[in-house]
Amino acid sequence: MKNEALIHDGTVSFKGVWKDFGGVPVLRGIDLDIASGEILALLGQSGSGKTTLLRCVNGLEVIQKGTIEVGGELIQDSAKGKNSLSSDIAQIRQSIGIVFQQFNLFPHMTVMENICVAQIKVLGRSEEIARDRARSLLDRVGLLEKAESRPLQLSGGQQQRVAIARTLAMDPRVLLLDEVTSSLDPQMTNDVLRVIGDVAKDGITLIVVTHEMGFARHVANRAVFMHEGVVAEDAPAKELFENPQNENTKKFLAAVLSHQ
Amino acid sequence: MDKMTWADLIDFLPTLLHGLAYSLGISAVVIVFSIIAGVCVAFMRVSRYRSVRGPVLAYVEFIRCTPALVQLYYIFYVLPIFGLTLEALTAGIVGFTIIYTAYLSEVFRAAINSVAKTQIEAAISLGMSNQQARRLVIIPQAARVALPPTVNYLLSLIKDTSLLSIITIQEIMFRGLILASQTFKYFTILTEVAFLYFCVCFPLTILARRLEAKFERELGYGKSNGEKKKNFFAVGPWGASKS
Numbered sequence A: 001m002k003n004e005a006l007i008h009d010g011t012v013s014f015k016g017v018w019k020d021f022g023g024v025p026v027l028r029g030i031d032l033d034i035a036s037g038e039i040l041a042l043l044g045q046s047g048s049g050k051t052t053l054l055r056c057v058n059g060l061e062v063i064q065k066g067t068i069e070v071g072g073e074l075i076q077d078s079a080k081g082k083n084s085l086s087s088d089i090a091q092i093r094q095s096i097g098i099v100f101q102q103f104n105l106f107p108h109m110t111v112m113e114n115i116c117v118a119q120i121k122v123l124g125r126s127e128e129i130a131r132d133r134a135r136s137l138l139d140r141v142g143l144l145e146k147a148e149s150r151p152l153q154l155s156g157g158q159q160q161r162v163a164i165a166r167t168l169a170m171d172p173r174v175l176l177l178d179e180v181t182s183s184l185d186p187q188m189t190n191d192v193l194r195v196i197g198d199v200a201k202d203g204i205t206l207i208v209v210t211h212e213m214g215f216a217r218h219v220a221n222r223a224v225f226m227h228e229g230v231v232a233e234d235a236p237a238k239e240l241f242e243n244p245q246n247e248n249t250k251k252f253l254a255a256v257l258s259h260q
Numbered sequence B: 001m002d003k004m005t006w007a008d009l010i011d012f013l014p015t016l017l018h019g020l021a022y023s024l025g026i027s028a029v030v031i032v033f034s035i036i037a038g039v040c041v042a043f044m045r046v047s048r049y050r051s052v053r054g055p056v057l058a059y060v061e062f063i064r065c066t067p068a069l070v071q072l073y074y075i076f077y078v079l080p081i082f083g084l085t086l087e088a089l090t091a092g093i094v095g096f097t098i099i100y101t102a103y104l105s106e107v108f109r110a111a112i113n114s115v116a117k118t119q120i121e122a123a124i125s126l127g128m129s130n131q132q133a134r135r136l137v138i139i140p141q142a143a144r145v146a147l148p149p150t151v152n153y154l155l156s157l158i159k160d161t162s163l164l165s166i167i168t169i170q171e172i173m174f175r176g177l178i179l180a181s182q183t184f185k186y187f188t189i190l191t192e193v194a195f196l197y198f199c200v201c202f203p204l205t206i207l208a209r210r211l212e213a214k215f216e217r218e219l220g221y222g223k224s225n226g227e228k229k230k231n232f233f234a235v236g237p238w239g240a241s242k243s
Helices: A051-057 A089-093 A110-122 A129-142 A156-168 A186-202 A213-219 A236-240 A248-258 B008-045 B050-064 B068-082 B088-114 B117-125 B130-168 B172-184 B184-221
Strands: A012-021 A024-034 A041-043 A065-070 A073-077 A096-099 A174-178 A205-209 A222-225 A232-237
Touching: A012 A051, A024 A065, A024 A110, A041 A051, A041 A213, A041 B172, A051 A065, A051 A096, A051 A174, A065 B008, A073 A089, A089 B117, A096 A156, A096 B117, A110 A129, A110 B130, A129 A156, A129 B050, A156 A186, A156 B172, A186 A205, A186 A213, A213 A236, A222 A236, A222 A248, A232 A236, A232 A248, A236 B184, B008 B050, B008 B088, B008 B172, B008 B184, B050 B088, B068 B088, B068 B130, B088 B130, B117 B130, B130 B172, B130 B184, B172 B184
Parallel strands: A041 A205, A041 A222, A096 A174, A174 A205
Antiparallel strands: A012 A024, A012 A065, A065 A073, A222 A232
């Protein structure tokens, strides 16, 4: 292998994380420890900071205060000054997968190339091994026959499943899912959720920002409700859904569940 | 007006074709140099350092805002005053490379900027270095966006090489004018010159149009990246994309 993975377990730890966008605070002191293999649903209204928190985990957003550790490696440390990111960030990111709302597949590559490029160029796998891995993952997400298609020839749900396969091919310890079904219709949403439910059995730490409450309740073993940049409630998923303690959580769940 | 005859047309053809070969040869050399230099200039233009961006911007704007004819005269007739004498052909190639590097760098800069920021995020999230993201994700997409306008610039370069007649380079226009002044058959000769330019340039316009259609289809430009409109589905009041 070209690059040894720096991260060997899937723990994620936020300590006193602050983040603002041009003076507007988005995260206001987040303390959160996530165990390896935990499946955490991040809930909250728009603007509550959940997507921002998720994007901090792999350094797509830079924090102004606090520290973030993944697998014991310091990803961000505000004590380092203006650029808090670890100098090994690229190597650390290999072990942290992220799936985006808009899929973000590379449109100039085939599905197969999308899944192989980072395996070969980043992990240093041989083309043969990378392709084998890609085929088995495509089979798992039910898209083996689309290996040679271009992303834009696929439906949104299919693209999202390819994006999940692309991320899994890197053997991540932590997988971040950022509203991965928000731009899909209900049928496609189900296909994608089925794949994620399957991935949840792998023992990878999953942090899921979602508006699919049924899914969150079913798959997650822990739920965090965020409100105005702080953790308002943190409980086992079943408990948070059935017996919310925080007023804002109650209001949010009442609104969401009556809607669905 | 001179009378156009087949005999004359055929008579002048070898000389003019020889000149055309000159024009095309110069264009080929210039476009290759300009693409290489233009890519470098374009990346300098999007640099995060002002000390890099500034001078490059000044160069590009200076070239874009002065006529090629003046620039060529300057290189050929003014630089020697300061002790830099270039042979006509060198002056022509250097001059046009300086000019087209500036033009093409603008095309490339726009192409680089057209690659969605989310593509870069996807690349670095897979553990790619910035350099790998540039090489594997940005440049291949930007190149597809830039190719059709680059072909259009090649077209205008081929026509612009006619300006080199004024610094004594024996390209097609120069030869045509010499022939015309010797034979006074301006109508025949200039028509033939125009026709030869057209024969080269018209296929290029078709090529540019085809490439554009092909890449638009492939990359889905005009739509937001990676998202097909028909698949869009808004999910309740929380569907706002904050990413």
